[in-house]
Amino acid sequence: MVRTITVEPPREAADVSFTGHIEAQDQASLAFRVSGRLAERTVGVGTSVREGDVVARLDPENELNELRSARAALVSAQGLLRTAENQLQRQSHLLERNVTTRADFEAAEQGRTAAQAQVDAAQARVRSAEDVVGFTTLKADAPGLVTRVGAEPGEVVAAGRMIVQLARREGRDAVFEVPADAVRTLPPDARVHVALSSDPSVTVNGRVREVAPQADPVTRTFRVRVGLSEPPQSFRLGTAVSGAIRGSESSGTAIPATALTRRGQDTGVWIVDPKSLTVSMRKLDVLSADPAEALIQKGLALGDIVVTAGASLLKEGQHVRLAGTEPR
Numbered sequence: 001m002v003r004t005i006t007v008e009p010p011r012e013a014a015d016v017s018f019t020g021h022i023e024a025q026d027q028a029s030l031a032f033r034v035s036g037r038l039a040e041r042t043v044g045v046g047t048s049v050r051e052g053d054v055v056a057r058l059d060p061e062n063e064l065n066e067l068r069s070a071r072a073a074l075v076s077a078q079g080l081l082r083t084a085e086n087q088l089q090r091q092s093h094l095l096e097r098n099v100t101t102r103a104d105f106e107a108a109e110q111g112r113t114a115a116q117a118q119v120d121a122a123q124a125r126v127r128s129a130e131d132v133v134g135f136t137t138l139k140a141d142a143p144g145l146v147t148r149v150g151a152e153p154g155e156v157v158a159a160g161r162m163i164v165q166l167a168r169r170e171g172r173d174a175v176f177e178v179p180a181d182a183v184r185t186l187p188p189d190a191r192v193h194v195a196l197s198s199d200p201s202v203t204v205n206g207r208v209r210e211v212a213p214q215a216d217p218v219t220r221t222f223r224v225r226v227g228l229s230e231p232p233q234s235f236r237l238g239t240a241v242s243g244a245i246r247g248s249e250s251s252g253t254a255i256p257a258t259a260l261t262r263r264g265q266d267t268g269v270w271i272v273d274p275k276s277l278t279v280s281m282r283k284l285d286v287l288s289a290d291p292a293e294a295l296i297q298k299g300l301a302l303g304d305i306v307v308t309a310g311a312s313l314l315k316e317g318q319h320v321r322l323a324g325t326e327p328r
Contacts, residue, residue, distance in 0.1 A: 001321045002279075003309035004272055007253060007300050016245040019197065020176035022235050024167030025227065027147070032058060033135045035159045038151050043164060045149060049140040055164045058136040058157075067129040074122035077115070084108070084115035144168040147237060172231045174206060174241050177221040183211060190245055192226045197240040204231045206243075253296040259308045260286070260294055268299070270307035270314050272322070279307060279314050 036058035043055045091108040094100035148165035151157050174194045195203040209227040216223070226243060228235065235241070259269045267286055270279040284299035300306070305322075307314065314320070 001310065001323055002270075002272075002307045002314070003323045004305050005255065005259075005308055007255070007302055007304040007306060009302060016182050017242065018176045018178050018182070018244075019240065019242050020174055022231075022237055022239045022241060023173050023175045023225075024144070024147070024237060025171030025173045026168040028141065028144075028166045028168065029150075029162040030055060030138055030140065030164045030166055031160050031162050032056075032138055032157065033159055034058070034063070034132060035157065036060075036062070036136060038153050038155050038157050038163070041149065041151070041153055041163065043146050043149075045146055047146045048144075049146065049166070050143050051140060053140045054137055055140055055146075056138040056151075060133055060136040063129070063133045063136055067126070067133055070122065070125040070129040074119070074126050077118040077122040081112070081115040081119050084112040088112045138163060140166060142166070142168050142170075145237065167237055172228045172235055172237075173209065174226040174228055174243055176224045176226065176243055177216070177219060178224045179221055180215060183222045183224070192243045192245055194226060194228060194241050194243050196234060197242055199234070200242070202232060202234055204228050204235065253300045254293055255296060255300070255306055256308045257289055257292055257294045259306050259311060260284075260289065261311050270311050272305040272307060272320060274305060276319075277321070278317050278319055280316060 039057050039059040041056045043049060043053075049055060088105075088108040088111070091100055091105040095102065095105045144166040146164055147167045148162075150162035150164070157163065174192070190208045192206045192208060193203055194206050195201075206226040206228040208224060210225040212223040215221060255269070260267055261269060261281070263281065266283050268281050268283045271282050272279055282299055285297040287295040287297040289295070307320070309323075310320075
């Protein structure tokens with residue numbers, strides 16, 4: 001015996017509205033990879049930059065000294081290598097005339113190998129020093145707009161400290177702080193109508209791109225990012241906007257949560273055939289679910305008989321009795 005319900009027409013959800021602001025879809029904090037004194041910052045808040053533009057420089061004197069030292073060590077190692085090669089060549093000629101010993105020849109050969117290793121190490125130190133000198137210049141890695149600066153010329157900055165925050169130009173997001181109950185009703189890939197708070201006639205459509213996995217500890221709201229499709233120029237960074245999800249676009253069929261059954265990665269319900277009184281599993285697309293109720297986006301038809309109690313004991317094709325229909 002099982003308990004069942006009959007699927008009724010889909011219920012239209014209420015409209016959901018919230019306020020937020022515009023942010024860049026992708027923001028990067030540019031920082032130096034080495035520590036030093038900031039000698040120059042060539043951009044400020046609001047500056048538009050292109051890829052490869054220099055945004056800041058460190059005082060490179062210490063790094064240049066290291067590079068000069070590495071290059072001098074390389075010249076010295078190359079001189080030792082030439083001496084070792086000449087010595088090996090002389091020992092080779094002497095060995096051919098049986099004037100020197102095999103041991104002296106092998107010692108000269110080993111000396112040349114050691115000198116070559118010292119040259120290779122010195123060359124690696126030069127390349128490393130050149131890289132460090134390059135790290136004293138900070139460049140934009142993509143076109144964008146400077147939204148924040150983190151240091152002024154003359155300051156000593158640590159490696160990794162944010163010098164310039166860059167909002168990339170690839171896209172814009174509308175960011176909203178949404179209450180938990182509204183987040184639960186958000187359908188996957190929900191379409192949001194976003195309008196300027198100062199001029200509601202200027203609108204653009206977007207899709208929910210990201211929902212924060214954890215609520216803000218103070219406001220207990222979830223941050224929702226909505227990717228905007230081709231926003232107009234008036235949707236500038238920081239602009240106040242309002243967002244709305246139409247209830248008709250998030251409607252679904254409501255059934256008790258106890259009816260849901262999981263099989264591996266799929267979620268479904270048991271459907272009763274009214275003629276044969278046998279059950280079959282049907283896979284569903286679940287819009288949202290809580291301990292009491294589930295909202296189904298796809299998979300149920302009007303008039304379907306859904307098992308709501310006793311589903312865990314059923315198997316495909318099993319005969320059932322419906323509660324309330326047994327003879328008295």
